[in-house]
Amino acid sequence: MKNLIIAQSGGPTVAINASLAGVLKQNKISNTFGTIYGSLNGITGITNRKFLDLTKAVSEDEAFIDKLKNTPAMFLGSCRFRVPTEAENPQFYEDVFQVFEEKNVGAFFYIGGNDSMDTVDKLSAYAKSHNKDVQIIGIPKTIDNDLVHIDHTPGFGSAAKYVATSILEIAHDTYIYHLKSVTIVEIMGRDAGWLTAASALARNEYSKAPHLIYLPEKPFDLNQCISDTKKLLETTENVIIAVSEGIRDKDGNYISASEAKTDNFGHAMLSGAAKYLETVLHEKLGIKTRGIELNTLQRCASHIASETDLNESMNLGATAVSMYEKGETGVMINLTRTSSTPYEVTYGCHPVCEIANAVKSVPDDFINEEGNDVTDKMLEYLKPLIIGEADQHYKNGLPSYLNVSHLLEN
């Protein structure tokens, strides 16, 4: 029986460990692989020979898979390592496949985003051209939701739930004062506006926040934003604006105050779109403004994970095992939405070479004509992805996550 090496890469999400959990759970049922090795810190764990025996971890702790599913970021750690081409560094490939042989590996699964899919593409091409009997399979994740050939990416639904919940809570916080104000909330997504768009899910029968939404897919016009806000203030006391961190003007310059600012010690100071608009809108409108940057919590707040997201991520992991059994390689596991109401998806895979270097931006018909809001089509797309609350366990009042002390050893 062959073994499996699995690794995680790229930026954290709330669902990336759920995909790993899905692989482990499926293998418990199917007994496809003998040992599942977790490579620490992405693919660098292979060449550094740093592995965790995950099969052993599963057998020693009954709760391991469930806790793993609910733990944020990467249980196996990540890396920032661009895999060279074979022409650049043939030795790298020889080393990796040497380890595959030593460990009697039948497959390598890489859970990650765009860059990781590029690694999957390169390794699978190498295996093919050198007749190596190792199947290379990618399992997607990214809060940015910008991968092609998949309806939406694991991790996005939970980030969307965090963003929408935050906007709703900020709205309650904002509505208490009987005076005109503008609150600008900055959301992650430098090139794709999906996560900023998810702020629209916060709207309900009493709150229309966010009242304006600006995505990076459309050039940001400061004057238009000022006049949009002014107009709203005629009928609405507290205007809440959602902006992507990546909004740019028509010349492609980021809307931020990062240039030419130094403090008294000569340190360059960075400041994002929300802080910038807080200052400019205060000057132009003469009312209270407040910039809020939703921080790292967007991608690591497991305490408010979407159950739909975690379950789908588990299923994608399980599907990787069954696609291995079908002999697939050089593919990314994906999901296809077959129906929105009721919400239904099917699982499969797609050649990774068509995914690795492409980006899925928000399409035109998901953004309104004025470029300051999303359309109903976007809302229909987003709604099912945040449904359900993860079954989080607590200990001493805090979420009880899996011990990651192995990441802290030198």
Place this chain on the structure above:
Amino acid sequence: MKNLIIAQSGGPTVAINASLAGVLKQNKISNTFGTIYGSLNGITGITNRKFLDLTKAVSEDEAFIDKLKNTPAMFLGSCRFRVPTEAENPQFYEDVFQVFEEKNVGAFFYIGGNDSMDTVDKLSAYAKSHNKDVQIIGIPKTIDNDLVHIDHTPGFGSAAKYVATSILEIAHDTYIYHLKSVTIVEIMGRDAGWLTAASALARNEYSKAPHLIYLPEKPFDLNQCISDTKKLLETTENVIIAVSEGIRDKDGNYISASEAKTDNFGHAMLSGAAKYLETVLHEKLGIKTRGIELNTLQRCASHIASETDLNESMNLGATAVSMYEKGETGVMINLTRTSSTPYEVTYGCHPVCEIANAVKSVPDDFINEEGNDVTDKMLEYLKPLIIGEADQHYKNGLPSYLNVSHLLEN
């Protein structure tokens, strides 16, 4: 039977509506008051004659009290209004007590922080000196935990739970890369360090984050912070530092980069302690640094409220009703810890004149000698306050809060 007017003031917390819910629930049992009027936007709702009939709301919707308990910020809105002294503006007092008379009011309850307790003090003194038969009672709240004559303040426990959960999740997010880094997390509390201290609750058997904690009670020495961090980096790859937004140097200057910075348009830009330390520590240590400002969510994230906090807030509201029955006036309802293990509190009240203009800072023996951490005494004090998860209801994947459309009407 007399009626009650109740109002809320100051900054939002997650528990301020729970105290209101506690009053309503208790009155359902005790029938102490005929009608309970909610004054909109603090005390200004009295002079503006803007009221909600809360007795009616309770009788019309069985779920009202429970939903109110779990809704963030102020259901009745807040105000920024400093109550004048009688000498400054006797008319104000006459107007307020005129409304009390019109509405056959036996008591006014004000839920708020320090400033609101000052209002309670002034109104009760006026009632006494003018022989008005209206009892004025304060119900405390503040995430800052800086009121005296109370073991801890409602709203603090939930904010502490949010802060500790966030630090734990940020730690998971940070540990994934195998490279040296410093993350600085800025936490609310300009003058009192209680909430920043609560970050220490995030520590567990595998994570020592935050590795350093700086409170506003001790002068902040930048060189000491740099050397503290350097020393830690010898044994720890990823150092996480919790700082209060209010840290100041020995001369009382805030550690922030708010001075002398303007963008290209001449706008003054503000930047807090975390952003400042991100820049300085990066320069001094030459490694990756990241500043994270925990934002407004600290005080409005009902989705991660502490059950202990919400239940105690309900009990404080209920106690206000029974203290009214006992004839108390010019008091703030409080709680006293009678035991930490097992955790037990009793409810009572204290003369508000001894509370209104005092501040409870973190005592010396709750901070370590080096001034870069808290002591076990602090941890013992904090631990019980975050226990239990609020029974939050969800609808369409988002927390289901009470409709606050009455706050949005002009």
